[in-house]
Amino acid sequence: MPTPNSGYVTLNVEHFWGNYCPMEWFTILLSSFITAITPVGFIVDTVVANTLRAQVAGVEELAVRVDNTPSYQPIQGKVDRIRIASRGLEPIENLRIDSFELETDPLDFDLNRIQEPGGIKKLRESLRKPFQGAFHMVIKETDLNQALESPNIKIQIQKLLDQVLPPQAPRFEILKLRLNFLPENRLGLEVELKQEAEEGQESNQLDITAEVGFQVEGGRSIKLIDLSATLNERKLSQRFLGLLTEGINQQLDLAIFENQGIIARILKLNLNEDTLDIVAFFRLNPASAEEP
Template sequence: MEFLTILLSALLGIISPAGFVLDRVAETAIRNQLDSAEELSVRIDNTPSYQALRGRVDRVRIAGRGLFPVAGVRVAELEVETDAIALDLDQLRQGQPELEQPLQAAVKFVLTEADLNQALQSELVAEQLRRLNVSLSGTSAASELIDPQLDFLPNDRLRLQATLQDPQTGEQTRVVAETGLEMIAGHQLQLLEPTIKVNEQIVAPQLLAFLIGNVSQRFDLTNLEESGITARVLNLEIEADRLTLVSFVRIEPGTELNW
């Protein structure tokens, strides 16, 4: 979600009451918010064109390949299409873009298996994994994930292999987890027929239920709604070497974005 707000905030930031919004200007503004981009194009539809002087555009379409929101994390493909965007003109004149009406967008991400495995080695993802507080004992004591490896499997399933290291004793345990993925009501991630092996031994059902509940709770998009963002996953599909996710996002006026 942080990546999406980077894109949308960059879009709002280039709507200027002093001049027209140009596709090239928008593309440059978005590139400046990313670590790097292999291919990126932006198309802005506006009729009449002087609407930009009033802080309004009809529609924005973004298409990109090989986008790096941060170093080491690559998005293979991205497509974004927004509804009309309207900003508060007084706030815009002060250089503080603020939505006057909700911003809605359809978003399509494609992530490859190779790119996800590279991302697992990045510091950003490593920090997110540490926040999961993975514990083999079912207690609050967290273990560190070392050398995680992700594999895509048929039937929308994936396998994650990693070593868990106890931060206090240094003891290491090999873990292999396999599961299917499904979004419930478009907002909550559900793990389908999950299995976990610890040092080749199948995890007890009670511990498995605890771990599944922890993951599902953390990956619930309704958690974003208090901050003014509504997000729903419309389609989630795993193929031989890529994961495709199509979603809808709505951002309410007054939502804090990182300008």
């Protein structure tokens, strides 16, 4: 990881997305089995679906299938497979995912331990074997740009900007932030920033446009490539853009989640003019006795 003096621009991506980690959804999913009154399959399906609906901001369509052979396995903490298909899912308010599908391998967990609060750490402690599966997610450009204009998400992005800028740098307010999906895995960005002016001074406005490509390396990291950008219609130097790219790429390596016992690999990532299409594999390892 680069140090503050290394010259790289760093982003605390793990902190920014910490409140919205997908593994928290899986914690909810597993915990819902505890509330099932009977292990009959369709009732377990209903309990899981209702619990998920209660824990997200909204969902337009949701289908859940829990496979158990024999049917009494859930009371032993065992499930053969979970399949979830959704459309119009909002994990947080104003962030719409056009479609989200999840399928797991067999699960085996301790029902008593999973009842204890503690998020991912307690979930890992309850696992008797790794919890793994794959998901397919599609996000539309229009939905993402609507999210970027919503107050709750805009506040989080403003906080991220404030963290990136060094303490001695001027403060900037985000006036506009828009993403443009382009062919061949390229992404465009339009940003308008207003500099906070001292009393008696006029505030400056910065208009930034950028275009960048990306590629997946080894399934575990996303690399930004061929970044070009302008500031108030003047091209930014490639040296600066190179440092910026290196700093961001450091944070787009999925290895940053491995200290939480989460292994993730990107199987597919395609961007076109309308949608971002992602397929990924995940595995949550049981907590080892040596871990604190």
